[in-house]
Amino acid sequence: MLPLTSLKTVLSFLLVVGSPVFSIPLNTHTTAVSLAAKFKAAGATNIVAGDRARAQALHHAAKTGKYYANASITNVVVIGYTIQVGIGNPMKHYGLLVDSASGNTWIGAEQDYTITKTSTGTGDAVAVSYGSGNFSGQEYLDTITLSSLSISNQSIGVANEYQGFRGVDGVLGIGPTSLTKGTVSNTDTVPTIMDNLFSQNSINSEILGVYFVPVSEEDPTGTLTFGGWNNSLMTSDITYTPITSASPACNYWGIDQSITYGDSTILSSAAGIVDTATVLILIATDAFDAYKNVTGATLDETTGLLKITSDQYSNLKPLIFTIGGTAFTLTPNAQIWPRSMNSVIGDTSGNSDDIYLIVADIGNDTFGFVNGYTFLERFYSIFDTTNQRVGFATTAYTESTSN
Ligand SMILES: *[C@@H]1O[C@H](CO)[C@@H](O)[C@H](O)[C@H]1NC(C)=O
Ligand SMILES: *[C@@H]1O[C@H](CO)[C@@H](O)[C@H](O)[C@H]1NC(C)=O
Ligand SMILES: *[C@@H]1O[C@H](CO)[C@@H](O)[C@H](O)[C@H]1NC(C)=O
Ligand SMILES: *[C@@H]1O[C@H](CO)[C@@H](O)[C@H](O)[C@H]1NC(C)=O
Ligand SMILES: *[C@@H]1O[C@H](CO)[C@@H](O)[C@H](O)[C@H]1NC(C)=O
Ligand SMILES: *[C@@H]1O[C@H](CO)[C@@H](O)[C@H](O)[C@H]1NC(C)=O
Numbered sequence: 001m002l003p004l005t006s007l008k009t010v011l012s013f014l015l016v017v018g019s020p021v022f023s024i025p026l027n028t029h030t031t032a033v034s035l036a037a038k039f040k041a042a043g044a045t046n047i048v049a050g051d052r053a054r055a056q057a058l059h060h061a062a063k064t065g066k067y068y069a070n071a072s073i074t075n076v077v078v079i080g081y082t083i084q085v086g087i088g089n090p091m092k093h094y095g096l097l098v099d100s101a102s103g104n105t106w107i108g109a110e111q112d113y114t115i116t117k118t119s120t121g122t123g124d125a126v127a128v129s130y131g132s133g134n135f136s137g138q139e140y141l142d143t144i145t146l147s148s149l150s151i152s153n154q155s156i157g158v159a160n161e162y163q164g165f166r167g168v169d170g171v172l173g174i175g176p177t178s179l180t181k182g183t184v185s186n187t188d189t190v191p192t193i194m195d196n197l198f199s200q201n202s203i204n205s206e207i208l209g210v211y212f213v214p215v216s217e218e219d220p221t222g223t224l225t226f227g228g229w230n231n232s233l234m235t236s237d238i239t240y241t242p243i244t245s246a247s248p249a250c251n252y253w254g255i256d257q258s259i260t261y262g263d264s265t266i267l268s269s270a271a272g273i274v275d276t277a278t279v280l281i282l283i284a285t286d287a288f289d290a291y292k293n294v295t296g297a298t299l300d301e302t303t304g305l306l307k308i309t310s311d312q313y314s315n316l317k318p319l320i321f322t323i324g325g326t327a328f329t330l331t332p333n334a335q336i337w338p339r340s341m342n343s344v345i346g347d348t349s350g351n352s353d354d355i356y357l358i359v360a361d362i363g364n365d366t367f368g369f370v371n372g373y374t375f376l377e378r379f380y381s382i383f384d385t386t387n388q389r390v391g392f393a394t395t396a397y398t399e400s401t402s403n
Contacts (some may be wrong), residue, residue: 015343030203030228033147035081035098037215037222044312046077047345048304051278051372052363056275057131058101058109059366062248065182068148079344080277080373081212081222082168086145086158088116094169098210098224099277100253100383103179103192104128105144106113106135106157107170113158118143125185126157130277133164139184142261144193146226155190157183174208174250174276174383194226203227206385210276211395216338216402234380234393242326243388245288246271249367253383254389255323257369259287266290270368274381274390278372280305282362287369291319291359304346306357313355321375328392333400334378368394 082095091112104126107113120141127136129362137159144151159170173179173192180190191199198206203297209229212222223230229238244254249271259267269288283291292299295316297306308316316332336347337356347354360376378398384390 028054030209030230031149031226032223032230033054033083033161033226035083035212035222035224036095037081037213046304048360049283050364051280051360051370053281054101054131054275054278055362055366055370056364057129057273058252059248061129062251073282079279083146085172085223087142087173088114089118089143090116091143091145092116096170096172097165097168097277098174099130099171099275100174100210101179101273101275102128102130102171103173103175103177104183104190105154105171105173105193106137106156106159108137108157108159109135109162109165109168109170110257111169113140115143118152122155124187125222126183128157128183130164132295133162135159135162135165135170137161139187139190146193149197149226151193151196151202154193154196155184171277173277175393176385178251195224197232197387200212208383209233210376210381210383212373212377214397214400214402216340220340229380229382229391235374235396235398236394238380238382238391238393239324239326239328240384240387240389240391243390244271249273253390254367255370257321257323257367259283260320260322261291261294264290264294266319266385267369272367272369272371274376274383275369276376279374280358280360280370280372281375282289282360282367282370282372284368285361285363288359288361295357297357300356303347303356305345305360308336308355308357310353310355319359321371323392326392328394329374329398330378331401333401333403334374334398336403337374 055212081098083098084093085096086093097399113235124139126139137157140156140158141153144154150160177189194206197203209225212232220267241255244250244256256269256271258269282318296312297308300307319326319330319335337358339352380393380395
């Protein structure tokens with residue numbers, strides 16, 4: 001939770017929620033659910049510190065089985081994509097943060113859980129830590145509704161204590177099931193929402209399609225497609241890459257990639273993770289130093305982000321991510337934070353001409369990179385549990401200049 005004093009300075013941006021339901025042809029075996037982009041930022045928020053603490057905690061947890069919380073990271077933003085999930089009967093809606101780096105689904109943050117006739121308490125305790133936030137509470141079984149799909153007997157956490165989740169009711173964990181290990185007492189792992197959709201025959205393949213529309217677009221939203229993907233949202237073929245063999249990234253939606261800037265190598269092939277709940281693109285310190293050099297950027301103390309001048313922006317070259325043999329190119333505009341949202345990252349100048357880069361230093365003792373949602377806003381992504389791979393394709397927003 002934020003300290004009371006900073007609550008007074010909370011700026012909140014709640015971007016418009018798209019219409020909640022798409023009509024689904026009955027024979028497709030996929031179901032689409034709309035997303036909303038959500039911003040709640042405190043004045044003193046440092047997104048870089050929050051993202052870095054999360055990367056370190058995820059890395060440490062996968063290596064040691066123990067979560068690690070950086071107690072100095074308490075002033076956390078929740079800024080990311082949320083989905084409206086129906087729970088119980090009568091059904092109540094909860095807005096959950098979409099998180100591909102955890103497996104537990106839980107509620108009870110901003111909005112309390114309403115017990116209904118489908119709620120069953122298991123008597124088990126649950127606790128999950130995310131590095132820049134955490135929760136603990138009791139595990140329940142309940143019915144979950146995602147647009148036209150219904151999941152019975154879904155194990156969910158109900159928080160009685162939480163930290164670092166402002167502006168959302170909880171988390172929808174779309175990460176691997178193994179990430180739930182040790183989170184619920186008397187239980188080895190907890191079946192995720194995706195596991196239950198598949199085991200209850202609501203979807204034919206355990207595949208999730210993720211479509212994030214850049215938050216600076218006029219109609220900021222996106223879609224999760226359960227059971228597959230939506231071809232009409234893509235402008236290229238899908239490139240798949242297997243889950244990396246490198247530990248500990250292999251415990252997440254981990255992949256191998258390399259990065260070049262123009263002709264300069266920024267990151268030689270490395271293992272890292274794809275994370276819907278990280279904001280930025282975090283890269284290893286050497287790679288970050290090289291990117292800082294070639295862009296001529298300076299590190300801005302206030303925001304923790306690299307800052308460039310408008311001349312440097314006009315000279316910015318494409319940043320190319322090679323994944324599964326295919327080049328995914330971030331245009332200059334895709335490398336910068338949306339200027340209309342500079343206040344969210346703590347730029348207090350009120351000057352929307354300030355230009356910040358979304359590539360940041362990942363820090364010590366963690367993955368080679370984390371591709372956060374600023375990357376995923378430019379490429380459709382497919383999280384394929386059945387075939388243990390991640391897919392990417394370009395979209396109508398890959399070359400958008402809305403930032
Ligand atoms: C915790 O986060 C702070 C702020 O980013 C950082 O200075 C510090 O090094 C971190 N501590 C550890 C143990 O990683
Ligand atoms: C959450 O993290 C804070 C800060 O590290 C810690 O004081 C608190 O005990 C943790 N709470 C839970 C429920 O794990
Ligand atoms: C309901 O889910 C729990 C935990 O996920 C599992 O242990 C139990 O076997 C399930 N019951 C049924 C009837 O599927
Ligand atoms: C796929 O996306 C298109 C374009 O937004 C939409 O019209 C269509 O309904 C979507 N299809 C499914 C099955 O969700
Ligand atoms: C950055 O540029 C300086 C000066 O040209 C050079 O000494 C340094 O090695 C470069 N660092 C990286 C990581 O490229
Ligand atoms: C990584 O460790 C070095 C040496 O201890 C330290 O100077 C540096 O600040 C650390 N980097 C980050 C981003 O925490």
